Amino acid sequence: MKQFIKSKQLKITLIVLVIIAGIVMIAVKGFNFDLKYQDTQKVELYLQTQFNISDIKQITNEVFGNQKVMIQKVEVFEDSVSITTNTISDEQKNNLITKINEKYGTKITAEDTKIENVAHTRGRDIVKPYILPFAIATLITLVYLGIRYHKLKASKVVLKSIGLMLLTQIILFSVIAITRIPIGRLTIPMVILVYLLTLFGIANKYEKNLQERNIEEKKNKKN
Amino acid sequence: MRRIKILTIILLIILVTMVSFFGVYVHVQNRMENKVKEYALDMDLKGARHVKLVANTESKEVIKDANGNEVETEEEMTDEQLAEKGYTKESVLNNSQDSLTLENYEKSKHIIEERLKSQGVEEYEISLNDKNGEILVQIPENGATDNLVSNMNTVGKFEIIDAETKEVLMTNQDIKLAKVMYGADTSSSSNGTVVYLNIEFNKEGKEKLKNISNTYKEGEVIPVNTTNTTDNTTSENTTNTSTDGNTTNETSTPETKQKEVTMKIDGEEMMTTSFDEVIENGILQLSMGSATTDSDALQEYINSASTIASVLDSGNLPIQYDIEKNEYILSDVTNTQIEYIALAVGIILLIGLLVLMIRYKLNGVLSAIGFIGIVSIYLLVIRYTNVSVSIQGIVGIVVTIILNYIFVNKMLWKIKHSEDYKKLENVKQGIKESYKEFFLRIIPICISIIVLCFANWSTISSFGMVMFWGIVLIALYNYLITSTMLKAKAEK
Numbered sequence: 066m067k068q069f070i071k072s073k074q075l076k077i078t079l080i081v082l083v084i085i086a087g088i089v090m091i092a093v094k095g096f097n098f099d100l101k102y103q104d105t106q107k108v109e110l111y112l113q114t115q116f117n118i119s120d121i122k123q124i125t126n127e128v129f130g131n132q133k134v135m136i137q138k139v140e141v142f143e144d145s146v147s148i149t150t151n152t153i154s155d156e157q158k159n160n161l162i163t164k165i166n167e168k169y170g171t172k173i174t175a176e177d178t179k180i181e182n183v184a185h186t187r188g189r190d191i192v193k194p195y196i197l198p199f200a201i202a203t204l205i206t207l208v209y210l211g212i213r214y215h216k217l218k219a220s221k222v223v224l225k226s227i228g229l230m231l232l233t234q235i236i237l238f239s240v241i242a243i244t245r246i247p248i249g250r251l252t253i254p255m256v257i258l259v260y261l262l263t264l265f266g267i268a269n270k271y272e273k274n275l276q277e278r279n280i281e282e283k284k285n286k287k288n
Numbered sequence: 289m290r291r292i293k294i295l296t297i298i299l300l301i302i303l304v305t306m307v308s309f310f311g312v313y314v315h316v317q318n319r320m321e322n323k324v325k326e327y328a329l330d331m332d333l334k335g336a337r338h339v340k341l342v343a344n345t346e347s348k349e350v351i352k353d354a355n356g357n358e359v360e361t362e363e364e365m366t367d368e369q370l371a372e373k374g375y376t377k378e379s380v381l382n383n384s385q386d387s388l389t390l391e392n393y394e395k396s397k398h399i400i401e402e403r404l405k406s407q408g409v410e411e412y413e414i415s416l417n418d419k420n421g422e423i424l425v426q427i428p429e430n431g432a433t434d435n436l437v438s439n440m441n442t443v444g445k446f447e448i449i450d451a452e453t454k455e456v457l458m459t460n461q462d463i464k465l466a467k468v469m470y471g472a473d474t475s476s477s478s479n480g481t482v483v484y485l486n487i488e489f490n491k492e493g494k495e496k497l498k499n500i501s502n503t504y505k506e507g508e509v510i511p512v513n514t515t516n517t518t519d520n521t522t523s524e525n526t527t528n529t530s531t532d533g534n535t536t537n538e539t540s541t542p543e544t545k546q547k548e549v550t551m552k553i554d555g556e557e558m559m560t561t562s563f564d565e566v567i568e569n570g571i572l573q574l575s576m577g578s579a580t581t582d583s584d585a586l587q588e589y590i591n592s593a594s595t596i597a598s599v600l601d602s603g604n605l606p607i608q609y610d611i612e613k614n615e616y617i618l619s620d621v622t623n624t625q626i627e628y629i630a631l632a633v634g635i636i637l638l639i640g641l642l643v644l645m646i647r648y649k650l651n652g653v654l655s656a657i658g659f660i661g662i663v664s665i666y667l668l669v670i671r672y673t674n675v676s677v678s679i680q681g682i683v684g685i686v687v688t689i690i691l692n693y694i695f696v697n698k699m700l701w702k703i704k705h706s707e708d709y710k711k712l713e714n715v716k717q718g719i720k721e722s723y724k725e726f727f728l729r730i731i732p733i734c735i736s737i738i739v740l741c742f743a744n745w746s747t748i749s750s751f752g753m754v755m756f757w758g759i760v761l762i763a764l765y766n767y768l769i770t771s772t773m774l775k776a777k778a779e780k
Binding site for chain 1: 618682683
């Protein structure tokens, strides 16, 4: 029993620590947004031939160093490349063009190549489409949990479930903030994964509690 | 007999696995073509149309009267003619400096979003540059994309004006809702379908429409002076001027003309008409094209009506935008990256199956073979049910595989820990109990998934659909295949 209390206390302490560390990290450094969701700059180069992303990656590594870079093929013929990064200086642009010309034998000039500013997609715009479907799904699930486990006190079950769902998501975002995992296209799948695992965990726990209660009731009836 | 049963199932699994992972190749015009359907990929995995909208910086020439009011005229006037009428010509920016505000940029972005939504776009990304109002829209590439793009920067200025005096009678402010409707053509025996653009007006608009339809009712005429040209004819009360055999008759008696209204969108004349009767319900129903039985023509009418409806419904853009860039850009998630993910999942799965085989011996081996079968069928089901796969969809596939692993493991554990796992009754009991326990625990997940299937956002519905088919398959496949093999083995 002592050991159980100790392990529970340890879990709570760990969770609290993770959340606090997450909050501190968000307050100090904020989230690490993926390139796709930041204000960026982009250049498009017409290579006149099909190319390998890995070859371009090699060039951008040389030109942009540690900067995050997103490389995409353009149009159906896939003979143009779009290179997006945080900022592109004129020197980097010239360097990039020189290396591309050397590699592909093109005659691209710096004058003809425009650095475009790309505005970030707002976090709320990314999240907005998910709110209503998940709110409805959660609401119906909570109603189900309340009915299915009414013997365990419906209100308690519902409140605990809401608390658990929130807690797991807070922990997830704290971990994301601490580990500096970029907020990007993998964030929503992670949120969904944690959401489903939480639902599974909640149902599993209450199912066990219900079984135990039913066994106890049967025992009491026999006595 | 039991051995044959197990062997037949294993052979079937091998066959399905071959089809699912390697395909079915048929010789077509000197090349081998895979007849197994490709995966339908979502925007995040396939690529998207990138449309860059920038605020128009051009100016236009407008004619103003002595009071400074804009004069609408179709005829080109010389400077002398303008001076004669007291008009002045001015160069005016299409977007005045006052209109280029953050509020209007935001409003424009919102309107474009509304247009995309009303035209059924289930996935898009939109970003706004707060400083210069540049809007970048990313939409899926398909047959409707070009139409969507052309509709994006339509200002959407709606007007109903007097065809004669050009007086503005109604504007966007009066519209409540615009939608597309279609029904059978009852006016002729063609049995065709007519597409209607239904414009519902708000309270004020309803009143205005009632008055307009009363004023511009068929039969309501206005007096006009006309000039008729006829060949070699003369008539009374006319002044005749003969030129090359033709006679121009200047009638001095006043004639009449039907009073009509013109509907304009972005200054472009959509139609000029009068009203059959007074419209009291505040709904203007305009037929698009003629009645037809041709599905292509019908679809075309529906598309153009939907375009107008979405433009009217979303309101007019406060800023005139130009499309600066319109190009298809492939996803930055490459096929190689997807292959690496698939490989990683495959390796983890293989380790998991090895664990099953070690823990549960022959039952584990049979379940592992069954597991490979369910994954193969699952991947085929996703392709043939037209589920578009997104990154969320891939997560859905992984979650389904995990759930199936949990289920199979539970089933095998139940059988192993029964009194005598070689007895058929015990195996049956173990399977029954694991079904009950597992599916009771995933009901909340099932509820969420069913709700997500109906979401209006393709990445969410993709996840929902992928998981829906996965759970259906877990229930059916394990009942029909895995448990049959386990039962057959127990009977032995």
